[in-house]
Amino acid sequence: MDTFWTIFISALTTLIGAAFGGWATYRTANPKREFRFTVVKNNSLLNTNNEDPELTVRRGNDDLRKPRIIDLHFEYRGKKPITAESFHTGAPITVNLGAQVKHVISSTVGPTTAMAPELVINGEELEIRPSLWASGQQVEVSLLVDGDAGEIQISSPLTDAAARPIVPESEAALRAKDKKNTRLLVGALFTAMTVGMFVALVVRQELMAERAEHKETRLDFVEACQILNKENVQNQNARDRLCGIAIR
Numbered sequence: 001m002d003t004f005w006t007i008f009i010s011a012l013t014t015l016i017g018a019a020f021g022g023w024a025t026y027r028t029a030n031p032k033r034e035f036r037f038t039v040v041k042n043n044s045l046l047n048t049n050n051e052d053p054e055l056t057v058r059r060g061n062d063d064l065r066k067p068r069i070i071d072l073h074f075e076y077r078g079k080k081p082i083t084a085e086s087f088h089t090g091a092p093i094t095v096n097l098g099a100q101v102k103h104v105i106s107s108t109v110g111p112t113t114a115m116a117p118e119l120v121i122n123g124e125e126l127e128i129r130p131s132l133w134a135s136g137q138q139v140e141v142s143l144l145v146d147g148d149a150g151e152i153q154i155s156s157p158l159t160d161a162a163a164r165p166i167v168p169e170s171e172a173a174l175r176a177k178d179k180k181n182t183r184l185l186v187g188a189l190f191t192a193m194t195v196g197m198f199v200a201l202v203v204r205q206e207l208m209a210e211r212a213e214h215k216e217t218r219l220d221f222v223e224a225c226q227i228l229n230k231e232n233v234q235n236q237n238a239r240d241r242l243c244g245i246a247i248r
Contacts, residue, residue, distance in 0.1 A: 033078035033161040035133075037095070037154045038168055040140075041071040044149070059102060064146040069105070070097060072126075072141045076133040082161055087130035091157040095126045099147025106142045 045057055045067040057067040072095065076082055087093075101121045109116045114137040118129040126143065156163030 033080070034076070035082070035093070035156060035158055035161045035163045036073075036075040036077065036166050037163060038073040038075075038166040039070065039152050040073050040168060042068060042149055042152070044068050059144065062102060062146075064102065064144075066099070066147050067102075068099060068145050068147070068149065070143045070145055070152070072143070074128070074139040074141070076135065076137050076161065078135055078161060080160075081135060082133035082158065084130040084132065086158050086160055088157040088159050090130055092120070092127040092129045093157065093163070094122075094155045095128075096153045096155070097124055097126065097143070097145055097147075098150025098152060099145040100124055101126055101143055101145050103144040104141065105144055106140075108140045110138045110140075111136070 045064075057064040084090075101124060104119055104121065104126075107116065107119060111134075114134050115132050117131040117133070117139060119141065120127040120129060124147075126141070154163055154165060
């Protein structure tokens, strides 16, 4: 039995480890609470090879020497909503665009029942003031900026959701990633099932061994009882006790 329990505990530990590994892999690929940020487009309004100093873009009284259109996509993924209290010390989420922000061309929110966050232009930064973000809420912002295409960075004061920049991927790449995550999860479940079947087989073999041992012991008592009856042993009580065990 010591060998059986050693094998059983070892198999059970492997089963738990496989299940936990599958869960961890899945959760890594699909975190619980994330504030996602994607640069969808960052295009110049002028030909990059244009050197005509007289060719400019004007908005109001501003001459834009290097006008660009930048489209941003924000998405919150999590079961619980983000509230204004989730913004540490009331600081806003800031996106540094590396160029002077001139105008918010458009801003859309989805789903339609979600509250639109307050957007504020502050030099080269776009600020998202503390507000309520529902689960699955998405915001798309199109901006007019003046400057070169530099690195766009996000700074988040959120205390219970990680800000994660997302590199736009093709639909094929997204499908491939989903398939990979599915294969990992299925593999972990298959491993867990295999270990479970192994444990069940070991338990069955141990039970069969115990039954065989019990049967052999019973046969020994039967033989002893037959011998006592044959020899006509005088101790009736001892014979009755031994034969009673053999009958059971």
